[in-house]
Amino acid sequence: MNISKEDSVMSMFRLDDRVALITGGSKGLGKSITLGLAQAGAKTVICSRHQDECDSVSISIEKQTGIESIGISMDVTDPEQVEDTFDKVMEKFGSLDVLVNSAGINIRNPIEELSLDEFRQVINTNLTGSWLCCKASASVMKKQKRGSVINIGSTLSVVGVKNRTPYCSSKAGILGLTRALALEWAAFGARCNAICPGPFLTEMNQPLLNQPKKAEAIISKTAFNRWGQLHEIRGAALFLASDASSYVTGTALFVDGGWTVG
Numbered sequence: 632m633n634i635s636k637e638d639s640v641m642s643m644f645r646l647d648d649r650v651a652l653i654t655g656g657s658k659g660l661g662k663s664i665t666l667g668l669a670q671a672g673a674k675t676v677i678c679s680r681h682q683d684e685c686d687s688v689s690i691s692i693e694k695q696t697g698i699e700s701i702g703i704s705m706d707v708t709d710p711e712q713v714e715d716t717f718d719k720v721m722e723k724f725g726s727l728d729v730l731v732n733s734a735g736i737n738i739r740n741p742i743e744e745l746s747l748d749e750f751r752q753v754i755n756t757n758l759t760g761s762w763l764c765c766k767a768s769a770s771v772m773k774k775q776k777r778g779s780v781i782n783i784g785s786t787l788s789v790v791g792v793k794n795r796t797p798y799c800s801s802k803a804g805i806l807g808l809t810r811a812l813a814l815e816w817a818a819f820g821a822r823c824n825a826i827c828p829g830p831f832l833t834e835m836n837q838p839l840l841n842q843p844k845k846a847e848a849i850i851s852k853t854a855f856n857r858w859g860q861l862h863e864i865r866g867a868a869l870f871l872a873s874d875a876s877s878y879v880t881g882t883a884l885f886v887d888g889g890w891t892v893g
Contacts, residue, residue, distance in 0.1 A: 643874045646873055650726050651668045652717075653668070653675060654731065654733055659831070660831060661733030661734070665692060668729065670695075670696055671872075673728075673729065677692075678705040679705070701723070707756060730778070731868065758801040765782075769812075776819055777821060778820075779822050786827055786887045788802040788803050790890070790891060805825055828859065830849045831861060832858040852893070
């Protein structure tokens with residue numbers, strides 16, 4: 632991406648005429664990121680397993696921003712659905728500039744109380760699903776000689792929490808995937824980075840509110856001693872999606888309220 636030294640810094644954050652696909656875009660951090668990218672001018676493609684939820688969010692985003700947004704139901708663990716979705720995006724828009732892999736699940740239990748199927752379910756959604764979407768985007772972005780992939784890791788990509796073996800394993804894998812792809816794609820002008828959120832009060836974490844001691848144990852690990860607000864993820868996502876980060880690849884940006892500095 633060519634950026635003139637005369638370009639204003641704010642213009643480097645604009646995503647006008649860019650196309651962004653967000654998995655897990657109908658809820659939580661994915662939904663918030665989608666809105667942020669649309670506010671910066673990006674046309675957005677919202678993907679989740681439920682078409683009605685995708686449609687509802689896309690309609691809302693169009694009303695708020697005036698920028699085109701569509702919803703496509705997709706199971707990130709199904710290779711055929713992933714390929715079909717990326718084909719549809721290319722047929723409609725002719726390009727794909729940003730991919731955000733935000734689809735994810737969590738199953739909490741001590742390892743002896745977890746089944747192998749439960750472990751595989753988390754790995755398949757969080758890690759294999761991201762890998763499949765990266766694979767589908769590779770030929771597009773390499774041919775375009777541009778593109779930004781943002782994989783959603785976690786604070787638990789680098790620190791452990793008990794009773795989270797499937798989730799910690801999947802999110803640690805996200806960092807390995809991100810680093811390897813950054814090297815594979817650099818010669819083609821495409822970038823791959825990760826955002827590692829701390830404790831945000833998403834739908835996935837809502838059940839913790841019914842367990843005050845467990846909730847306090849989590850948020851007390853942050854320097855701010857609070858949950859992250861959903862809008863607080865948008866700046867990091869916009870930075871990595873835009874030309875403002877044109878010299879950034881293979882890195883992990885922690886938006887964790889200071890958890891990992893302790």
